[in-house]
Amino acid sequence: xxxxxxxxxxYIQNLAxxxxxxxxxxxxxxxxxxIETNVIxxxxxxxxxxxxxxxxxxxxxxxxxxxxxxxxxxGVMTTAAELIPMASPDFESGPPREDAIELARVVDxxxxxxxxxxxxxxxxxxxxxxxxxxxxxxxxxxxxNLFDAASLASLAALMTTKVPAERFEFxxxxxxxxxxxxxxxxxxxxxxxxxxxxxxxxxxxxxxxxTVATDDKGDIRAMQKGLNGSFTVDEIKKxxxxxxxNGKKIREQLYKSVGK
Amino acid sequence: MKxxxxxxxxxxxxxxxxxxxxxxxxxxxxxxxxxxGSCYLEWxxxxxxAAVYGPREAVPRHTQNPLRAIxxxxxxxxxxxxxxxxxxxxxxxxxxxxxxxxxxxxxxxxLEKYPRAAIDVNIEILDAEAGTRCAGLTAAAVALVDAGIxxxxxxxxxxxxxxxxxxVLDLGKEEDNFGQADLPIAISPRTGExxxxxxxxxxxxxxxxxxxxxxxxxxxIVSELQKKAIMNKYQKKEGN
Amino acid sequence: MNKETRExxxxxxxxxxxxxxxxxxxxxxxNGKIFSEVLGVLNKNSNYINVVPLKGIYxxxxxxxxxxxxxEAMSSAWLVDINAAYPALLHVNEVPWDVEFGETEKYLxxxxxxxxxxxxxxxxxxxxxxxxxxxxxxxxxGIIIDVQPSKVPRIIGKKGSMISxxxxxxxxxxLVGQNGRIWIDxxxxxxxxxxxxxxxxxxxxxxxxxxxxxxxxLKKESKxxx
Numbered sequence: 001x002x003x004x005x006x007x008x009x010x011y012i013q014n015l016a017x018x019x020x021x022x023x024x025x026x027x028x029x030x031x032x033x034x035i036e037t038n039v040i041x042x043x044x045x046x047x048x049x050x051x052x053x054x055x056x057x058x059x060x061x062x063x064x065x066x067x068x069x070x071x072x073x074x075g076v077m078t079t080a081a082e083l084i085p086m087a088s089p090d091f092e093s094g095p096p097r098e099d100a101i102e103l104a105r106v107v108d109x110x111x112x113x114x115x116x117x118x119x120x121x122x123x124x125x126x127x128x129x130x131x132x133x134x135x136x137x138x139x140x141x142x143x144x145n146l147f148d149a150a151s152l153a154s155l156a157a158l159m160t161t162k163v164p165a166e167r168f169e170f171x172x173x174x175x176x177x178x179x180x181x182x183x184x185x186x187x188x189x190x191x192x193x194x195x196x197x198x199x200x201x202x203x204x205x206x207x208x209x210x211t212v213a214t215d216d217k218g219d220i221r222a223m224q225k226g227l228n229g230s231f232t233v234d235e236i237k238k239x240x241x242x243x244x245x246n247g248k249k250i251r252e253q254l255y256k257s258v259g260k
Numbered sequence: 261m262k263x264x265x266x267x268x269x270x271x272x273x274x275x276x277x278x279x280x281x282x283x284x285x286x287x288x289x290x291x292x293x294x295x296x297g298s299c300y301l302e303w304x305x306x307x308x309x310a311a312v313y314g315p316r317e318a319v320p321r322h323t324q325n326p327l328r329a330i331x332x333x334x335x336x337x338x339x340x341x342x343x344x345x346x347x348x349x350x351x352x353x354x355x356x357x358x359x360x361x362x363x364x365x366x367x368x369x370x371l372e373k374y375p376r377a378a379i380d381v382n383i384e385i386l387d388a389e390a391g392t393r394c395a396g397l398t399a400a401a402v403a404l405v406d407a408g409i410x411x412x413x414x415x416x417x418x419x420x421x422x423x424x425x426x427x428v429l430d431l432g433k434e435e436d437n438f439g440q441a442d443l444p445i446a447i448s449p450r451t452g453e454x455x456x457x458x459x460x461x462x463x464x465x466x467x468x469x470x471x472x473x474x475x476x477x478x479x480x481i482v483s484e485l486q487k488k489a490i491m492n493k494y495q496k497k498e499g500n
Numbered sequence: 501m502n503k504e505t506r507e508x509x510x511x512x513x514x515x516x517x518x519x520x521x522x523x524x525x526x527x528x529x530x531n532g533k534i535f536s537e538v539l540g541v542l543n544k545n546s547n548y549i550n551v552v553p554l555k556g557i558y559x560x561x562x563x564x565x566x567x568x569x570x571x572e573a574m575s576s577a578w579l580v581d582i583n584a585a586y587p588a589l590l591h592v593n594e595v596p597w598d599v600e601f602g603e604t605e606k607y608l609x610x611x612x613x614x615x616x617x618x619x620x621x622x623x624x625x626x627x628x629x630x631x632x633x634x635x636x637x638x639x640x641x642g643i644i645i646d647v648q649p650s651k652v653p654r655i656i657g658k659k660g661s662m663i664s665x666x667x668x669x670x671x672x673x674x675l676v677g678q679n680g681r682i683w684i685d686x687x688x689x690x691x692x693x694x695x696x697x698x699x700x701x702x703x704x705x706x707x708x709x710x711x712x713x714x715x716x717x718l719k720k721e722s723k724x725x726x
Binding site (some may be wrong): 040042046053057061087089138142 | 294309334336342
């Protein structure tokens, strides 16, 4: 286990008291974001996202299968995340740890609950055949803020996915029908400081974490608080504002990268 | 597997390659921030990422060898790397490949320098197109050099096979699926020692000799590419 | 820097033979021939051949000054991470305090940083460190950054020339551990400058005339500030 030295924790906290972050960013500023799509030829959709040094690849695979009995005319969507050992000296191989599970479920909810994938359009034969969308998130390099990197990679991948209708002889391939995607922004709190897009060091000393997904109208579509610290109502409002502002910028970059 | 694909036509293969030609290869060194050594490699349609951690104390303790380091190579295919999505997690095939790669690397890494330690090698196949274990080991070797792990040589792997009665180098996807034999090997280029060897299919002893020679030839070609990539990274930094 | 060959070599590269040369670190011998075992810079002076790796973990030697982080406080010792392949043991007999059995946490706990010295390295590479020396202690302020251990000599410079330059122009206190850990204390701007320059030295460690280049950079910065 990598131990965070106490003096590093104190250094970051002291810097924060003077309005500074270790890497010189403002409290509400993101690191450099890079989005690359269509990186995996075998996948029906794929994207690689870098936020600072954090790197994530999401691959979308589509298959034909049976719908769930309680939703016979809806397609199926499932999200999995792998924190592979190469991403950090602290990750070991084995069954998914709870952070991997939480990560997958948060990204999944962000996509599912915001209904960007119109699952009713994914029905081929009611009760018999529907499209199954597999979203697989592969964390390659962990340097803080996996939530946003994973979510962004998944969105970019979905937005460039082609439904492989030809392979199953259901007509021609077509782009996956999607609605406007919400963008997720994650902030952490340590002492009384709140910063967005935490670096690895900032995450290691964080007491509480808040992820907010917002849409193009500035409405809130998903939220998740993590870790065992707390937020005041005021702090939550500040985080929402910062998430809406940054979400807007990130959305522009996302659209540009998928060619919208 | 039967098919009506013709793998050979006028001495040329499906993708236009000659019988003794390898697919295009691209190698990038030191691509990850956290890992101590890393390599991204493209070989034909294969996209592979290899990363190294260590040497570090081996855990759990009972795996420690008091005389030398152990090598844990883990070969894994991403769910989205193949035509039909693969369930995440190691399957028996991945575990076998992990084992033969670990063993190949153990011969070449100078293990006695680090008793009780482990050298962890992670190989992720992000996009698969025949010959992933060769691409994986080749990338792992570069990642080990990048990490500064002491080694006797830089191991390299390549496969030869037989399609429609003809021995060829570096099988492509259809050739692997519909061909008659597959022989992946890994060597220590300096001495020519064979570190990894597997074969399935049907070869006469004569064909085996041909295939082995061809695979060794392929290994040597790829070895030059590994070395070039490693030197390219540091060439610009060298003083003049 | 004298004109040594700044050649970069790779594992398996033939460097010489034992009849004419002595094989140093970073090499191995087979059938009387000397080969490189790492990617590194070749040092071939007089008849000694050794290779300095470009990257790699810290190899501890007795008497090395190092900066460590406490992993765990046990009943009569602490386990310390010193950036080597193994954690090191710091025994209660090797600290300047009178520590009762089971009271180790009162003095050093997980996450505390220490200036220490390597006491011993045995055959199984079991490591022991000590705090028993006037200039060794528990670190209370400043920050610690990590660099490649192989770059430490370059960062210190010939007879400390590089590190003196840094201290002079940034007005920071700087201590360099052989294990690739550097302690810095001073004003925020000064610390930032030190980190930038050290990262630059790491990147351009193979360039000739680096000390002069760094001195020019530092001089320019001070002029801009005033």
